[in-house]
Structure formats: structure tokens, C-alpha cells
Amino acid sequence: MATPGSEATWLWVGFIGMLLGTVYFAVQGRGSTDPEQQTYYIITTIIPAIAAAAYLAMATGLGVISMPIRGAAGVDIYWARYADWLLTTPLLIIDLALVAGVRKRMIYKLLVIDVIMILGGLAGSMMQQGAVIRIAWWAVSTAAFIILLYYLLGEFSRRARNRSTATGVVFRRLRNITLGLWALYPLVWILGTGGGFGMITITTEIMLYVVLDIGTKVGFGAVLLNSQDILQTADHPTSKGDIKSQ
Numbered sequence: 001m002a003t004p005g006s007e008a009t010w011l012w013v014g015f016i017g018m019l020l021g022t023v024y025f026a027v028q029g030r031g032s033t034d035p036e037q038q039t040y041y042i043i044t045t046i047i048p049a050i051a052a053a054a055y056l057a058m059a060t061g062l063g064v065i066s067m068p069i070r071g072a073a074g075v076d077i078y079w080a081r082y083a084d085w086l087l088t089t090p091l092l093i094i095d096l097a098l099v100a101g102v103r104k105r106m107i108y109k110l111l112v113i114d115v116i117m118i119l120g121g122l123a124g125s126m127m128q129q130g131a132v133i134r135i136a137w138w139a140v141s142t143a144a145f146i147i148l149l150y151y152l153l154g155e156f157s158r159r160a161r162n163r164s165t166a167t168g169v170v171f172r173r174l175r176n177i178t179l180g181l182w183a184l185y186p187l188v189w190i191l192g193t194g195g196g197f198g199m200i201t202i203t204t205e206i207m208l209y210v211v212l213d214i215g216t217k218v219g220f221g222a223v224l225l226n227s228q229d230i231l232q233t234a235d236h237p238t239s240k241g242d243i244k245s246q
């Protein structure tokens with residue numbers, strides 16, 4: 001356990017942002033009676049709730065350890081963020097899979113790839129031997145990430161389009177948020193304490209992760225939950241009018 005320095009302010013911003021996101025989604029989901037819709041609400045509400053717990057742990061020093069890395073006496077490793085990502089990125093993928101209507105086997109495949117991506121980042125951040133080994137882990141993690149994008153752009157998008165035009169549009173919006181924001185994580189990692197170069201300060205690194213985490217969890221969730229009407233109409237065209245023919 002180590003004590004967070006000036007970056008603590010941003011960790012508290014992260015905590016409050018996630019808490020507000022959780023409350024917002026929970027309140028929004030209260031009126032829902034449709035079981036399919038409830039699944040989206042439950043998954044999407046749990047995501048910022050997990051992150052709020054992780055940010056609280058990081059802000060209070062529980063989720064951070066100080067490790068000697070390459071001569072530097074104590075580099076703070078915020079391991080709790082990997083615990084957060086390990087749980088929340090699979091849930092985000094499940095949200096995308098539900099919209100696209102992909103097969104279970106495909107979901108399992110993506111979840112394995114996703115876990116490799118996050119654990120690769122955790123392993124790299126913990127390595128004490130120096131830059132080469134850290135970058136090697138970064139490369140493993142980034143390779144997993146690229147495979148993940150390949151499936152999101154290919155199979156997932158195709159399935160969503162085949163479901164209905166409206167589903168295709170909603171999926172594309174969610175996918176683009178995911179592609180655009182997720183791609184910034186490996187950059188922040190390699191520039192910050194992860195890569196070991198320290199090209200950005202720890203405060204900047206944490207601030208960037210907070211902004212990205214809020215975008216990928218609360219921003220993504222808001223778009224998804226506000227698209228429920230479109231998705232429901234598209235999936236049950238006979239009951240609410242056929243969106244496909246519009």
C-alpha cells in the first residue's frame with residue numbers, strides 16, 4: 001500500500017464521476033419492465049459501480065503499491081485499475097455482443113482475448129527488469145487488442161447490420177466510441193508509468209485514464225441506454241412498427 005500524491009485529486013474525480021454514472025443508470029433503469037432491456041440496464045449500471053470501487057481503493061491508497069523499478073526506489077503501480085478493467089471490459093464487450101446478437105462462442109473467444117490484453121498490461125506494469133520486457137508485454141497486450149478490434153469491425157458489425165438497419169446504426173455508434181477511446185489506453189500506458197519512460201507525469205496519466213474511463217463507461221452506457229427504444233423497436237418490429245422498412 002502506498003499513498004497517492006497530487007494525483008489523488010483526479011482519483012477522487014474518477015470516483016465521483018463513476019458514482020454519478022452508477023446512480024444515473026440505476027435511476028434510469030427503474031422504470032424498465034422488459035427482461036431484455038433490464039439485462040442492458042443491469043450490466044451497464046454494474047460497470048461504473050465496479051469502477052467507483054476501484055477509484056475509491058486507488059484514492060485511499062489501498063489499490064496502489066510502490067515498487068522498485070529500474071533503479072527508481074518507489075514507482076506507484078495502480079494495480080486496482082487492472083482489477084477494474086478485468087471485470088468491466090468483458091461487461092462492455094457483452095453489451096456490444098447483445099446489441100450485435102453474436103453467438104456465445106464468439107463472445108467467449110473475445111473475452112479470452114480481452115483478458116489476455118488486460119493481464120498483459122498488468123504483467124508489463126509489474127516488471128522490474130527494464131524497458132525491453134515491459135515493451136514486450138505491451139506488444140502482447142496490443143496484439144490482443146488488435147485482434148479484438150478485428151472482430152468488432154468484422155463479425156460483430158456484420159451481425160448487427162443483419163439484425164436490422166437501426167441496430168446496425170446503434171451498433172456502429174457504440175463500436176466507434178469503443179474503437180476511438182480504447183485505442184488511447186495503450187498510448188497512455190506506454191507514455192506513462194507503464195512503459196517506464198515517464199514521458200507524461202503520473203498526474204497527467206491518471207487524469208487521462210479518468211477521462212477515458214468516464215467516456216468508455218458512462219458515455220458509452222448513456223448512448224446505449226438512450227438507444228433502447230430504437231433497439232426494442234428494431235428487434236420486435238411487429239409490435240412497434242417496422243424500422244427496417246423506414
Ligand code: RET
Pocket residue numbers: 085088089092117118120121122138141142145182183185186189190212213216217
Ligand atoms: C493496456 C496495456 C498496454 C496495451 C493495451 C492496453 C489496453 C487497455 C484497454 C483498456 C480499456 C479499458 C476500458 C475501461 C473502462 O471501461 C492494458 C493499457 C492495448 C483497451 C474500456
